[in-house]
Amino acid sequence: SYVLTQPPSVSVAPGQTARITCGGNNIGSKSVHWYQQKPGQAPVLVVYDDSDRPSGIPERFSGSNSGNTATLTISRVEAGDEADYYCQVWDSSSVVFGGGTKLTVL
Amino acid sequence: QLQLQESGPGLVKPSETLSLTCTVSGGSISSSSYYWGWIRQPPGKGLEWIGSIYYSGSTYYNPSLKSRVTISVDTSKNQFSLKLSSVTAADTAVYYCAGGDCSGGSCYSSPIDYWGQGTLVTVSS
Numbered sequence: 055s056y057v058l059t060q061p062p063s064v065s066v067a068p069g070q071t072a073r074i075t076c077g078g079n080n081i082g083s084k085s086v087h088w089y090q091q092k093p094g095q096a097p098v099l100v101v102y103d104d105s106d107r108p109s110g111i112p113e114r115f116s117g118s119n120s121g122n123t124a125t126l127t128i129s130r131v132e133a134g135d136e137a138d139y140y141c142q143v144w145d146s147s148s149v150v151f152g153g154g155t156k157l158t159v160l
Numbered sequence: 161q162l163q164l165q166e167s168g169p170g171l172v173k174p175s176e177t178l179s180l181t182c183t184v185s186g187g188s189i190s191s192s193s194y195y196w197g198w199i200r201q202p203p204g205k206g207l208e209w210i211g212s213i214y215y216s217g218s219t220y221y222n223p224s225l226k227s228r229v230t231i232s233v234d235t236s237k238n239q240f241s242l243k244l245s246s247v248t249a250a251d252t253a254v255y256y257c258a259g260g261d262c263s264g265g266s267c268y269s270s271p272i273d274y275w276g277q278g279t280l281v282t283v284s285s
Contacts, residue, residue, distance in 0.1 A: 055223065087271035089207075096256055096275035097207065108273070140207055144269050147220045149197070149209035 056145035058152035065158040072128040074155045076141030079122060084143045086124040088117060091138045091154075100139075101126060133159050162186045162194075164257050164276040172251075172283050178244040182257030182276060183237070190215055190235045193263035195270070198231060198242045200253040201278075208253075213240060214267055247283045254278040 059077040066072040076086060086104050089097035099108050101117040104124065114129045128135055136159045141152040168180035180198070187194065197212035211221035213231045221229045230243040244251060259274040260267065 085269045089272070091207075096278050097272075098275075099271050099273060102271040103269075138206075142207075142271070147268055148222065149199075149212065149272075151207045151209060154206040 055148075056143070056150050058141055058143065058150055060139075060141060060152040060155045062153070063156045063158065065160055066128075066131050067160045068131055068133060070131055072131050072135070072157055074126045074128075074139050074141075074157065076124040076126070076152050077122055078124075078143065081122055081124050081143065082120045084119075084145070086117065086119050087142045088115075088126045089140045089142065090135075091140065092136075097140065128157070131157075131159055135159060162259055162274045164259060164274055166255060166257050166276045166279040168279065168281070170280060170282060172247055172281060173285050174248055174283055175246055178242070178247050178251060178255075178281055178283070180242045180255055180257070180279065180281070181239050182241070183239050184259065185238070189233055189238045189240060193261060195260045195262055195267045196231075196233070196240045197258050197260075197272070199256045199258055199272075200251075201256070202250075202253040210242065210244075210255075249283050252281065252283045254280050 088101040090100045091097040104119040105117040116127045140154045163185045172178045192215045198210040211231045213219045228245045233240045256278045257276040258272045260270045261273045262270040
């Protein structure tokens with residue numbers, strides 16, 4: 055089965071840039087989606103199809119995908135961005151999630 | 161804008177069957193523009209996909225749960241359901257119903273656009 059690997063945690067100071075990676079075998083050939091989950095809440099889609107943003111998601115959220123790594127980039131990080139982030143792909147008609155990354159805003 | 165709401169027992173005994181229902185509002189569950197599914201999250205852990213169902217009636221399940229899972233649709237009530245049999249404490253989790261909009265492309269690459277609020281199901285005697 056397809057495996058997505060994320061770092062358990064990323065820390066960043068307010069105003070700086072956070073980069074959260076998602077590794078998978080030839081992930082660049084797949085569409086990657088990213089979700090933000092705050093404590094006690096359902097996940098929210100923040101980036102889809104590698105780099106597109108749903109309406110209402112700030113431009114500070116962007117994504118890229120190439121080779122074996124997809125990256126979610128959050129520019130000008132704010133305290134409200136502190137959350138768990140999950141990458142997701144489809145593999146053989148199955149949904150696959152990464153293990154999640156906890157973003158801490160210092 | 162679609163809205164999804166889970167319902168069902170919050171406590172299930174070991175070896176019994178967990179049953180949850182998701183009520184969809186704001187759109188038709190039988191539309192070819194959407195797919196539906198269930199995702200769970202054990203306390204303090206990550207997201208785990210359980211399975212999905214499509215307007216055609218096709219279902220796909222997580223291989224690790226496939227032998228115990230059934231997802232079905234009730235178009236008359238605009239609902240879809242999850243049944244997970246022979247539960248153990250390891251099945252204790254927040255269960256989310258979810259939906260994706262695949263009107264712009266393949267349902268098998270589209271993101272999960274809509275989530276229910278989630279419901280905690282505890283397996284305990």
